[in-house]
Amino acid sequence: MSWNASRNTAPRWNTLAFRLTAGYALAGLGLVILATASLYLVLLSELEKSTDLFLADKLNVVRTLLRERPNDWEGLREEIQLESAARRYEQFYIRLLDEHNTPLLTTPGMAEQVDLSRLARQTERRPAHPFPMKGTHGQSFWVTSAAAEVGSPSTRTDIIEIAIDISLREALLARYRRWFLAILLGCFAIFPLIGYQVARHGIRPVQEIATTAQHTSSTNLHERILPEGYPFELASLADTFNKMLDRLEESFDRISRFSADIAHDLRTPVNNIRGEAEVALVRARTVDEYRDVLESCLEETVRLSDLISDLLFLARAESPLTHVHRERVNVAELLDAVRDYYEASAEDGGISLTTAAGTEPVVAELDRTLVQRAVGNLVSNAVAHTPSGGSIVLGTGAEASTIRIEVSDNGEGIPPDALPRVFDRFYRVDTSRSQASGGTGLGLAIVQSIMLLHGGKVEIASHVGKGTRVTLRIPVSGSR
Numbered sequence: 334m335s336w337n338a339s340r341n342t343a344p345r346w347n348t349l350a351f352r353l354t355a356g357y358a359l360a361g362l363g364l365v366i367l368a369t370a371s372l373y374l375v376l377l378s379e380l381e382k383s384t385d386l387f388l389a390d391k392l393n394v395v396r397t398l399l400r401e402r403p404n405d406w407e408g409l410r411e412e413i414q415l416e417s418a419a420r421r422y423e424q425f426y427i428r429l430l431d432e433h434n435t436p437l438l439t440t441p442g443m444a445e446q447v448d449l450s451r452l453a454r455q456t457e458r459r460p461a462h463p464f465p466m467k468g469t470h471g472q473s474f475w476v477t478s479a480a481a482e483v484g485s486p487s488t489r490t491d492i493i494e495i496a497i498d499i500s501l502r503e504a505l506l507a508r509y510r511r512w513f514l515a516i517l518l519g520c521f522a523i524f525p526l527i528g529y530q531v532a533r534h535g536i537r538p539v540q541e542i543a544t545t546a547q548h549t550s551s552t553n554l555h556e557r558i559l560p561e562g563y564p565f566e567l568a569s570l571a572d573t574f575n576k577m578l579d580r581l582e583e584s585f586d587r588i589s590r591f592s593a594d595i596a597h598d599l600r601t602p603v604n605n606i607r608g609e610a611e612v613a614l615v616r617a618r619t620v621d622e623y624r625d626v627l628e629s630c631l632e633e634t635v636r637l638s639d640l641i642s643d644l645l646f647l648a649r650a651e652s653p654l655t656h657v658h659r660e661r662v663n664v665a666e667l668l669d670a671v672r673d674y675y676e677a678s679a680e681d682g683g684i685s686l687t688t689a690a691g692t693e694p695v696v697a698e699l700d701r702t703l704v705q706r707a708v709g710n711l712v713s714n715a716v717a718h719t720p721s722g723g724s725i726v727l728g729t730g731a732e733a734s735t736i737r738i739e740v741s742d743n744g745e746g747i748p749p750d751a752l753p754r755v756f757d758r759f760y761r762v763d764t765s766r767s768q769a770s771g772g773t774g775l776g777l778a779i780v781q782s783i784m785l786l787h788g789g790k791v792e793i794a795s796h797v798g799k800g801t802r803v804t805l806r807i808p809v810s811g812s813r
């Protein structure tokens with residue numbers, strides 16, 4: 334219905350249905366006009382040609398008679414008076430005049446049909462050229478005249494005039510013209526109707542797609558177009574549209590899951606703080622007890638503010654306005670700095686944390702703070718998921734136009750079904766354990782967005798019980 338509303342606002346001539354209909358009707362009418370007109374012209378010229386041939390033939394007969402048998406008066410009379418008068422259809426009349434325009438022989442009845450003096454005037458003006466002329470009763474005649482030598486060698490020159498009644502031919506042509514007009518009018522009425530039906534049928538899928546698009550909102554993202562019976566192009570349009578809805582639906586799902594996760598993760602520390610404060614306030618406490626409560630609240634607040642700053646970081650990293658501040662960074666030194674930072678906590682867990690032996694000095698244009706944060710997140714994960722006695726190794730190297738940073742551990746590893754999801758925000762393989770280890774589930778998501786900011790990518794390979802290796806690949810111009 335909303336489609337109708339918008340269609341009504343568009344001018345009629347600007348609709349696709351109208352344009353298709355108009356185009357189809359115009360092309361159809363043009364073709365019909367062309368076909369009927371050319372048929373008519375062919376018919377006309379064939380009829381004219383046959384009349385001309387007939388006249389030329391008659392002229393020839395009379396001329397031959399005059400030239401070869403000038404004294405065969407009977408033959409001439411038969412040809413001019415009898416044969417022509419005997420015809421019932423397409424009657425023709427012949428008149429033979431001498432040099433002084435005195436009639437010698439005339440087909441009987443000719444004077445009643447044709448104005449003879451006008452005929453004489455006109456044939457004089459256009460000798461040997463057939464032309465049309467009106468008869469005395471309004472009939473149409475086709476007239477020609479020619480000079481004819483009498484005898485050979487010739488003794489004088491006579492004039493032959495022939496007029497043939499072409500009224501029947503004219504009537505036939507008039508009937509044809511009426512028919513053609515009727516056909517044209519019929520086409521004129523029917524073509525737009527057919528065109529409109531065809532166009533409407535053709536654009537029905539477009540209307541359906543538009544309708545779906547119009548009432549698509551976040552609440553009915555699951556609706557799809559059923560491209561049954563659609564022509565190929567529109568089926569692929571519908572398919573593209575459906576795929577767009579798939580992606581939108583997935584993003585929407587992710588975003589709503591994300592908000593639910595945020596709410597949940599914010600609520601936990603806030604609830605903890607509230608609970609502790611409430612319990613502490615039930616009765617008077619000693620200074621030490623208050624200190625314990627405050628310390629625990631502080632811990633929760635630190636968690637909260639870490640979580641909020643992680644979220645803020647991710648939100649900013651997504652903004653297209655975010656820039657990386659590249660500077661020349663010695664990657665091996667950067668890894669050393671990260672190692673130094675995590676050394677104490679690794680030692681506490683009985684884990685050895687080293688940079689790979691023989692790591693070459695790799696220098697590249699990077700955002701130092703961001704890359705340090707990414708590597709830090711990886712090392713913190715490795716420390717959290719490697720049991721005592723395990724080891725973590727940081728390594729780097731340069732290939733063609735990318736640099737590679739690797740963090741490997743021989744810790745617990747990640748199950749294959751969880752592996753594709755570890756970069757999702759708030760995703761944790763083992764929720765209860767990770768909560769204890771203080772993770773927010775945003776660490777790898779942050780690593781991934783730092784790589785995206787650098788135009789690089791992150792790969793993870795892991796085997797349960799054997800360990801995990803995360804590789805960062807960053808394209809650089811002028812590494813080393």
Ligand SMILES: Nc1ncnc2c1ncn2[C@@H]1O[C@H](COP(=O)(O)OP(=O)(O)O)[C@@H](O)[C@H]1O
Pocket residue numbers: 710714715718742744745746747755756760761762763767771772773774775776777778800801
């Ligand atoms: N080196 C690793 N070894 C085993 N599991 C890992 C490792 N790194 C990441 N993971 C798994 O991936 C999940 C997501 O990591 P991350 O995004 O950093 O979240 P967090 O560390 O806050 O839980 C972790 O919860 C953990 O289960």
Ligand SMILES: [Mg+2]
Pocket residue numbers: 710713714772773774775776777
């Ligand atoms: Mg982490």
